[in-house]
Amino acid sequence: MNSLPLSPLKYKHSILVIDDEEAILDIMKITLANQGYDLHTANSAEEGLKILKESPNFSLIISDQIMPGMLGVQFFAQAREICPNAMRVLLTGYADMDAIIEAVNSGGIHLYITKPWRKDELLYSINQILSRAELLIENQQLTELVKKQNEALMELNKNLEEKVRMKTLHLEQSTRELKTSYERIQLILEGAELAMSKIVESRDPYTAGHEQHVAKIACTIARNMSLPNIQIEAIRIAGSLHDIGKIAVPSEILTKPGRLNKLEMEMVKTHAQNAYDILKTIEFPYPIAKIILQHHERIDGSGYPQGLKGEEILLEARIIGVADVIEAMSSHRPYRPTLGIESAMAEITRNRGILYDADVVDVCSRIYQDQGPKGLLQM
Ligand SMILES: [Fe+2]
DSSP states (O other): OOSSOOOOOSSOOEEEEEOSOHHHHHHHHHHHTTTTOEEEEESSHHHHHHHHHHOOOOSEEEEESOOSSSOHHHHHHHHHHHOTTSEEEEEEOGGGHHHHHHHHHTTOOSEEEESSOOHHHHHHHHHHHHHHHHHHHHHHHHHHHHHHHHHHHHHHHHHHHHHHHHHHHHHHHHHHHHHHHHHHHHHHHHHHHHHHHHHHHHHOGGGTTHHHHHHHHHHHHHHHTTOOHHHHHHHHHHHHHTTGGGGGSOHHHHTOSSOOOHHHHHHHHHHHHHHHHHHTTSOOSSOHHHHHHTTTOOTTSOSSSSOOOGGGSOHHHHHHHHHHHHHHHHSOBTTBOOOOHHHHHHHHHHTBTTTBOHHHHHHHHHHHHHHHHHHHHOO
């Protein structure tokens, strides 16, 4: 039984022992028998080198220092070339201390064992050096693994960077195209709006410019109410088209001088619903058709076509409704001269919160007081 504890080894190791004395080789064989090693022996340095060349997978090489033909240190110098990963142990007598120092300093030898040795010390030394060899192997495998993983990671990172770069380029290109396409659509939309309002005006030349003026007044009110740009844009489009439904009203009625009779009035009133029917299928980015449908609705429910009340009426329609009254009363009509902006302001103030939205009227009054008629009309 060994008195020195041995560490468990993971692998089956091949060991090569070189000594010119057969007796030493026999002792080695006996000592290392039943230890689980794959033991090979050679009785000269030349034979040892031959074995290594044939099979360079030894974990441990143990060599005598004093051998005829070649010293152990010289043998190890060559063995190291053939089998660089093997652990190297020199067997030597006390008299060879100079050789040991030279061998250890040159780095070629991992351990030396002096003759004679105790069996348990030899087994312990071999076990320890093989444990160290296993650690070195595992360390090497781990280093290799980390290196491979790093390379894979770098490759992945490179691919990822390239993908991100390509995706960014693609996105930038798409954004540019989208912007161009949006601008083109805006132009088409504005062109279509203008064409539609011109058609209405062509049938009622007395109100030429009315829709554009209403759009401007309504936008001025909306800006002063600090509404978001998208809502102001909806008001501008709806204002520009709010009377498009008059296209379905006979032009004799639209241009008739003097007051309209009840039936004619009813026909004129259909323009809100007509406009809605014309525009409802167009996919505006805002509820343009609905805003126009409601531009004659009044806060107290006295308006048309649905008799909506208060906040049932869209804010955009409440603004256009007030702008429509201001513009209509400030302009000449075939059946009457202009009533003037003063009368228009008096009308909306008198009916503040009754026919017209109180906040919208307040904003109009403020603009009128601060900037005069020009602030509101800006025509
Ligand atoms: Fe109208």
